[in-house]
Amino acid sequence: MAKESGIKSWKELNPGTAITEPGSAAALKTGDWRSMRPETDRDRCIKCGQCYIMCPDMVYTKDAEGYYAQNHYWCKGCGICARECPVGAIMMNEEVD
Amino acid sequence: MSRRVGIEVSLAVAEAVGLCDVDVIAAYPITPQTHIVEHLSELVAEGHLDAEFIPVESEHSAMSACVGSSAAGARTFTSTSSQGYALMSEICYIASTLRLPIVMAVANRAISAPISIWNDHADLMYARDAGWIQLVSENGQEAVDLTFMAFRIAEDKRVSLPVQVNLDGFIMSHVIEPIFLPDAQEVKQFLPPFEPLLRLDPEKPITIGPVGMPDVYTEARKAHDEILKASKPIIGEVFDEFEKQFGRRYKIIETYKIEDAETVIVAMGSLSQTAATAIDAMRQRGVKVGMASIRLFRPFPAAELVEAIGKAKNLVLLDRATVFAGGEISGPVALEVKSALFDRGLSPKTANFLVGIGGRDVTGQNFEEMVERVVTAQKGDLPPYEFINVRE
Numbered sequence: 001m002a003k004e005s006g007i008k009s010w011k012e013l014n015p016g017t018a019i020t021e022p023g024s025a026a027a028l029k030t031g032d033w034r035s036m037r038p039e040t041d042r043d044r045c046i047k048c049g050q051c052y053i054m055c056p057d058m059v060y061t062k063d064a065e066g067y068y069a070q071n072h073y074w075c076k077g078c079g080i081c082a083r084e085c086p087v088g089a090i091m092m093n094e095e096v097d
Numbered sequence: 098m099s100r101r102v103g104i105e106v107s108l109a110v111a112e113a114v115g116l117c118d119v120d121v122i123a124a125y126p127i128t129p130q131t132h133i134v135e136h137l138s139e140l141v142a143e144g145h146l147d148a149e150f151i152p153v154e155s156e157h158s159a160m161s162a163c164v165g166s167s168a169a170g171a172r173t174f175t176s177t178s179s180q181g182y183a184l185m186s187e188i189c190y191i192a193s194t195l196r197l198p199i200v201m202a203v204a205n206r207a208i209s210a211p212i213s214i215w216n217d218h219a220d221l222m223y224a225r226d227a228g229w230i231q232l233v234s235e236n237g238q239e240a241v242d243l244t245f246m247a248f249r250i251a252e253d254k255r256v257s258l259p260v261q262v263n264l265d266g267f268i269m270s271h272v273i274e275p276i277f278l279p280d281a282q283e284v285k286q287f288l289p290p291f292e293p294l295l296r297l298d299p300e301k302p303i304t305i306g307p308v309g310m311p312d313v314y315t316e317a318r319k320a321h322d323e324i325l326k327a328s329k330p331i332i333g334e335v336f337d338e339f340e341k342q343f344g345r346r347y348k349i350i351e352t353y354k355i356e357d358a359e360t361v362i363v364a365m366g367s368l369s370q371t372a373a374t375a376i377d378a379m380r381q382r383g384v385k386v387g388m389a390s391i392r393l394f395r396p397f398p399a400a401e402l403v404e405a406i407g408k409a410k411n412l413v414l415l416d417r418a419t420v421f422a423g424g425e426i427s428g429p430v431a432l433e434v435k436s437a438l439f440d441r442g443l444s445p446k447t448a449n450f451l452v453g454i455g456g457r458d459v460t461g462q463n464f465e466e467m468v469e470r471v472v473t474a475q476k477g478d479l480p481p482y483e484f485i486n487v488r489e
Contacts, residue, residue: 005312006310006312006313007312007313008313008316009316010315010316010317010319010320010323011320013313013316013317013320014295015196015257015294015295016194016195016196016197016295016305016306017194017195017307017309017313017317017320018195018295018303018304018305018306018307019303019304019307020295020303022302022303022304
């Protein structure tokens with residue numbers, strides 16, 4: 001939990017809140033306040049990779065079939081991918097839970 | 098071996114900084130601090146001190162450079178006054194919560210307007226909430242000794258906080274005094290090499306100064322506050338160690354003829370030296386008056402202060418700075434003193450005087466008037482504060 005949220009007791013903070021482990025921000029779950037969730041319709045997707053290029057938060061990675069899979073751990077639902085998709089394959093759907 | 102020399106206090110402070118073998122000095126000249134940094138730049142330029150002197154373009158840059166050099170593990174010094182402090186203050190708050198043990202001499206000066214290069218404690222008060230340790234000297238020897246102690250306190254791994262050494266501008270900074278200066282070997286013995294808690298190092302990268310979201314900011318500030326609280330006994334330890342090696346005794350609250358005093362003057366800085374002379378004169382006439390002088394302003398030593406003044410009937414509380422709070426509460430030092438007394442259920446008769454503002458002299462006669470005022474007034478008739486030496 002602490003790694004996902006960064007939440008710690010004041011006693012556990014490094015001096016001056018320094019971060020001593022490089023790249024540790026990758027563990028922070030920054031996709032937990034999304035209200036809209038991107039979903040890709042693979043029938044329309046042309047595997048161009050625009051979503052992968054434009055996503056500011058490293059949500060997309062290329063899978064074995066050449067599609068761009070989403071990891072919602074960091075996704076804030078900004079909708080840039082849906083807007084940039086040249087064939088309209090990405091829908092922004094409301095988060096239900 | 099220490100040698101006693103007649104030297105301007107600013108130059109003596111610079112010599113002390115040199116004896117501490119600092120690695121980096123980043124400073125911008127401002128009256129009345131100028132001679133401190135001027136002399137340090139001479140020491141570096143003439144090869145007497147192996148340090149990097151960074152002649153920055155402003156005080157904001159001075160403190161920014163200090164943050165960088167201290168984070169890289171260099172022993173770092175700067176100095177400022179008044180408007181200079183105001184300009185660097187943004188970075189001062191950062192240096193302290195980042196736990197960077199920078200030492201800064203502040204040659205205390207009034208803040209504009211009107212433009213004033215002369216002494217008061219406006220800058221000391223401006224720095225009050227920046228999370229630094231604030232030491233206050235009363236004479237040149239103390240400014241020098243506190244400089245050595247400031248590095249030792251700041252760099253103690255249980256502290257690792259920046260420390261200010263305050264000295265009254267002109268009254269101290271531009272006066273020639275006989276001062277004991279130790280030799281480099283003695284200082285080396287007192288001040289071990291600087292070992293930072295964390296350091297910026299390309300071989301082992303870390304981040305210093307990341308953003309603090311709402312779920313960590315409170316913890317970061319709490320951690321800083323706890324460290325500042327924990328520093329007080331360590332400051333006392335360093336005072337003890339200094340006495341062991343150099344024979345001069347420093348206390349968090351200094352007292353003078355306080356044992357049987359009915360009226361106690363609470364002062365800070367060079368005012369205390371004039372007050373002591375005035376107390377001697379009043380004692381000769383049988384007035385039971387004494388003094389407590391605040392050596393450590395942050396962290397505020399409420400327990401030590403109340404132990405010193407708690408039995409007094411009357412208190413003369415001195416503030417060498419104006420306060421704009423609407424007139425219904427006291428000046429900054431008096432507020433701290435009253436808060437410390439209130440929390441311990443004590444309510445002596447108090448008078449708060451704003452004295453020595455913007456270079457106005459404070460005389461022995463003034464002290465006698467202030468003591469007379471608190472002794473003769475009825476409790477409840479005294480206003481939250483009064484200006485002294487103001488023309489009506």
